[in-house]
Amino acid sequence: MKLAIYIIFSLLPLYLLYLVALYFRAHVPFIATARRYVPIIFKEVQITSQTVLFDLGCGKGDFLFEAEKYRPKEIIGVELSPLHVWYARLKAKFIKSKITFVRQDFFTVNISRATMIYLFLVKPVLDKTWVKIRKECEPGTIVITLGDKIDGEKELKEIVLNPSNPKSSRIRVYQV
Numbered sequence: 001m002k003l004a005i006y007i008i009f010s011l012l013p014l015y016l017l018y019l020v021a022l023y024f025r026a027h028v029p030f031i032a033t034a035r036r037y038v039p040i041i042f043k044e045v046q047i048t049s050q051t052v053l054f055d056l057g058c059g060k061g062d063f064l065f066e067a068e069k070y071r072p073k074e075i076i077g078v079e080l081s082p083l084h085v086w087y088a089r090l091k092a093k094f095i096k097s098k099i100t101f102v103r104q105d106f107f108t109v110n111i112s113r114a115t116m117i118y119l120f121l122v123k124p125v126l127d128k129t130w131v132k133i134r135k136e137c138e139p140g141t142i143v144i145t146l147g148d149k150i151d152g153e154k155e156l157k158e159i160v161l162n163p164s165n166p167k168s169s170r171i172r173v174y175q176v
């Protein structure tokens with residue numbers, strides 16, 4: 001027991017340091033999408049057997065593991081952090097998930113096959129990612145964002161995640 005506590009307390013600061021280093025590399029903090037948001041999102045946005053879903057900056061795959069329950073054709077998560085990708089792949093093996101996790105800068109990944117893209121990023125990175133999406137993806141591709149708005153774009157839908165809170169996070173759905 002003492003050893004377990006010792007290990008946890010020595011690994012925790014290392015993990016926090018890792019997150020800080022990741023932030024300086026990605027310019028986006030690692031925060032996972034809350035699992036409870038996923039059914040709210042997919043009540044409004046339909047996943048079909050033809051959906052090819054990408055999460056650009058997928059962290060440890062929290063959003064994607066929930067999305068897989070809606071049985072899309074294919075799911076791809078792209079993430080810079082080796083630690084998070086390693087964890088996601090391990091979890092995928094353990095629960096027999098078919099999600100593909102790619103450890104790469106998503107700006108260098110071909111996303112033209114995507115029919116649906118999920119983004120939980122910060123404003124400057126979101127705007128840059130939208131430019132890439134517009135360039136590479138087919139018209140009709142659905143883009144779901146948590147958090148910031150994409151400037152100058154009209155959303156198809158806006159979902160307030162906690163309607164009783166005026167400062168609630170929002171999901172926005174766009175179409176290329």
Ligand SMILES: C[S@@+](CC[C@H](N)C(=O)[O-])C[C@H]1O[C@@H](n2cnc3c(N)ncnc32)[C@H](O)[C@@H]1O
Pocket residue numbers: 022026027028029030031032033055056057058059060061062063078079080081084104105106107119120121125
């Ligand atoms: C706010 S987290 C979202 C995690 C996940 N999408 C979710 O909703 O649970 C953003 C993630 O994007 C990753 N990221 C940011 N820029 C990236 C890039 N250019 N290529 C790959 N991953 C990136 C960060 O490392 C971080 O893990």
